[in-house]
Amino acid sequence: MNLTDLFPNLTGENHEITSPRTVRYNCIAWAACNTERWWQPGVFWPVDSSRNDHGIGNVVEAFRSLGYEECDDGALEGGFEKLALCGSAMMYTHAARQLPDGKWTSKLGQLQDITHTTTEAIEGGDYGEVVQYMKRLL
Amino acid sequence: MLVASTLCHSCSSEIRVTYNFFGCKCPSLALANGIVPALARQGVEAKQSWRSDKMSSTQVVESIHERFHELRDGWKSKTRHLSNTAQISLVFSYQKIIGMGPAVVPLILSELEKEPDHWFWALEAITDENSVAESDAGDIEASARVWVQWGRDKGLLAK
Structure with a gap:
């Protein structure tokens, strides 16, 4: 199965695979620049959390603890690193991190890392849509 | 039946x-x-409601294997791209595997031997045990090794 089969907005032109597949880390870890653990509430998570809290608020709190604060959009802003948090049915589903050139990088579950030109490229399907942007000073 | x-x-x-x-x-x-x-x-x-074929005890075991592998394949195909463990574990095929109960624990452990994957939710739900130390939390490969060893200690996997 190709990645474009899993993501309705992903095309051959708007993304590039940048790593092999691995179950070692997930998108939340990758957004936090960690490649050693699968980040999961109540199991391995930067803030105290119930194992049952998989809501969007919990992932916002997690990234607040890492120095991020909520912001309005994903436009490239000098001196800041931004995140795009996706959600569906009140659960967080994905986090993407913005690169210095304005593109985004995402770890797709157990699959590969990709670079994608817009956050819309990974929206839809099981990932839902971007529900919150965050930023922190570089 | x-x-x-x-x-x-x-x-x-x-x-x-x-x-x-x-x-x-x-x-x-x-x-x-x-x-x-x-x-x-x-x-x-x-x-x-009768099955169309005879069901010896061997065939019952084979039926459990077939059912498990069918559900496993469906679960994996639907969740490889997901990062939220709850989203991964709430998929209906995974819930059905949990519903198969203790009989599938050796099958799950065999899967973990071959490839670390998110079987821990199911194992803990079925067995009510979890030997993974805090130091290994979030380490999928280490957690898999812990569960495989647990299975060997329980005689559910060959040593």
């Missing part, structure tokens, strides 16, 4: 009872054991 409706004697709620018969599909077995006549005496409606 015989499916029958009856009533709880405590709360009078309607309940469905499933009887599985192995080795023979003849209705006369049920009659000989007195199950259908007993239910008939209680005035309940019995619905018969």
Whole structure:
């Protein structure tokens, strides 16, 4: 199965695979620049959390603890690193991190890392849509 | 398999009872054991649903294997791209695997031996155990090794 089969907005032109597949880390870890653990509430998570809290608020709190604060959009802003948090049915589903050139990088579950030109490229399907942007000073 | 409706004697709620018969599909077995006549005496409606092939104990085991592998394949195909462990574990095929109960624990452990994956939710739900140390939390490969060793210690996997 190709990645474009899993993501309705992903095309051959708007993304590039940048790593092999691995179950070692997930998108939340990758957004936090960690490649050693699968980040999961109540199991391995930067803030105290119930194992049952998989809501969007919990992932916002997690990234607040890492120095991020909520912001309005994903436009490239000098001196800041931004995140795009996706959600569906009140659960967080994905986090993407913005690169210095304005593109985004995402770890797709157990699959590969990709670079994608817009956050819309990974929206839809099981990932839902971007529900919150965050930023922190570089 | 015989499916029958009856009533709880405590709360009078309607309940469905499933009887599985192995080795023979003849209705006369049920009659000989007195199950259908007993239910008939209680005035309940019995619905018969027979498998089309004979079910020896070997075939029951094979059936569990087939069912597990079918559900496993469906689960993996739907969740490889997901990062939220709850989203991964709430997929219906995974829930059905949990519903198969202790019989699938050796099968899950065999899967972990071959490839670390998010079987921990199912294992903990079925066994009510979790030997993964905090130092290994979030380390999928280490957690898999812990569970595989647990399985060997319990005699569920070859050492």
